[in-house]
Amino acid sequence: MKIVLAGVTGFIGKKLVDQLAAKGHALTLLTRDPARSPWNTSAQLRIFQWDGNRVGNWAAAVDGAEAVINLAGEPIAAKRWTAAQKERLLKSRIQGTGALVKAIQGAKVKPRLLLNASAVGFYGAVETGDVTEEAAKGNGFLADLCDAWERETNALKGTGTRVVLLRIGVVLERGGGALAKMEFPFRIFAGGPLGSGAQWFPWIHRDDILGIVEFALSHEKLSGPVNAAAPNPLTMSDFCKSLGRAMHRPSWAPVPDLS
Numbered sequence: 001m002k003i004v005l006a007g008v009t010g011f012i013g014k015k016l017v018d019q020l021a022a023k024g025h026a027l028t029l030l031t032r033d034p035a036r037s038p039w040n041t042s043a044q045l046r047i048f049q050w051d052g053n054r055v056g057n058w059a060a061a062v063d064g065a066e067a068v069i070n071l072a073g074e075p076i077a078a079k080r081w082t083a084a085q086k087e088r089l090l091k092s093r094i095q096g097t098g099a100l101v102k103a104i105q106g107a108k109v110k111p112r113l114l115l116n117a118s119a120v121g122f123y124g125a126v127e128t129g130d131v132t133e134e135a136a137k138g139n140g141f142l143a144d145l146c147d148a149w150e151r152e153t154n155a156l157k158g159t160g161t162r163v164v165l166l167r168i169g170v171v172l173e174r175g176g177g178a179l180a181k182m183e184f185p186f187r188i189f190a191g192g193p194l195g196s197g198a199q200w201f202p203w204i205h206r207d208d209i210l211g212i213v214e215f216a217l218s219h220e221k222l223s224g225p226v227n228a229a230a231p232n233p234l235t236m237s238d239f240c241k242s243l244g245r246a247m248h249r250p251s252w253a254p255v256p257d258l259s
C-alpha cells in the first residue's frame with residue numbers, strides 16, 4: 001500500500017514507520033526536518049520536507065496514495081500551557097491537518113483513507129460511566145483542541161476519502177513517551193499521582209496503537225472516531241501504585257499538578 005505519513009519522527013510514528021516498512025508498504029514521510037529523520041531514503045521510503053502549515057510540493061505524493069496518516073502536532077505535555085503554548089498546540093494540529101485535507105481535496109486520485117490522530121482528551125474529565133465514541137465532547141482546553149482538530153477533517157465528508165479519528169489514550173511502552181517521564185520520580189523514590197489521583201487514566205500500549213492503525217488500513221468499513229485505549233482504564237492513583245510495585249518503589253500521596 002502507498003501511504004503518506006506526517007509527524008512520524010515521534011514516539012508513535014517511529015515504531016509505526018518501522019513496522020509498516022517491514023510489512024512492505026511504500027511510505028512517504030513528511031517531516032519538518034528531514035536531516036533529523038532516523039531513516040534514509042530508499043526505493044520503499046521517501047522523505048519530504050513540509051512546514052506542517054500549508055500545502056507544498058509534497059502534495060504530489062498524496063495524489064495516488066492509498067492512505068494518509070497524520071500524527072503531527074506540538075507535544076502536548078512537554079511545556080507549560082501558557083497562552084502562547086496553547087496557540088502552538090492548536091495551530092500545529094489545525095494547520096497540519098488542514099494542509100493534508102487540502103492536498104487530499106486537490107488530488108486527482110484521492111487516498112481512500114485519512115487516519116488522523118486525536119486524543120481521549122476530547123471527552124474532558126469524565127468521572128463515572130463508560131465513554132463510547134458517541135459520548136459528547138467535554139469541557140476544557142484539551143477537549144476544545146481535539147474538537148477543532150477533528151473538525152478540520154469535515155471538509156472530506158462526501159469526497160470518497162474515509163476519515164478515521166484515533167482518540168488516543170496515554171501511550172505506554174518502556175523507554176519513551178509518558179512512561180519515561182513518569183518513571184523518573186519513581187526511580188528517585190518520589191513517585192505518586194498528579195492531582196487528586198482519582199482521575200481516570202485511559203492508557204494503551206504502543207503496540208496496540210500500531211495494531212489499530214493496521215486494522216484501520218485494512219477495514220474499509222471503519223470510519224469516524226475510534227477510542228484507542230485499553231478496555232479497563234484505572235485511576236491515576238491505581239496506575240501509580242502498579243507502577244511503583246513494578247519498579248519496587250513506593251507511590252506517595254498526590255504531588256502537585258504543575259500543568
Ligand SMILES: NC(=O)c1ccc[n+]([C@@H]2O[C@H](COP(=O)([O-])OP(=O)(O)OC[C@H]3O[C@@H](n4cnc5c(N)ncnc54)[C@H](OP(=O)(O)O)[C@@H]3O)[C@@H](O)[C@H]2O)c1
Nearest residue numbers: 007009010011012031032052072073074092117168170171
Ligand atoms: N503519545 C501519547 O500518549 C498520545 C496520547 C494522545 C494523543 N496523542 C497524539 O498522537 C500524535 C502522535 O503522538 P506522539 O506521542 O508520537 O507525538 P510526538 O512524539 O510528540 O511526535 C509528534 C510529531 O509531530 C511533529 N511535530 C512536533 N511539533 C510540531 C509542530 N509544532 N508543528 C508541526 N509538527 C510538529 C514532529 O514531527 P517532525 O519534527 O518530524 O515534523 C513529531 O514527530 C500527536 O498528535 C499526539 O498529540 C499522543
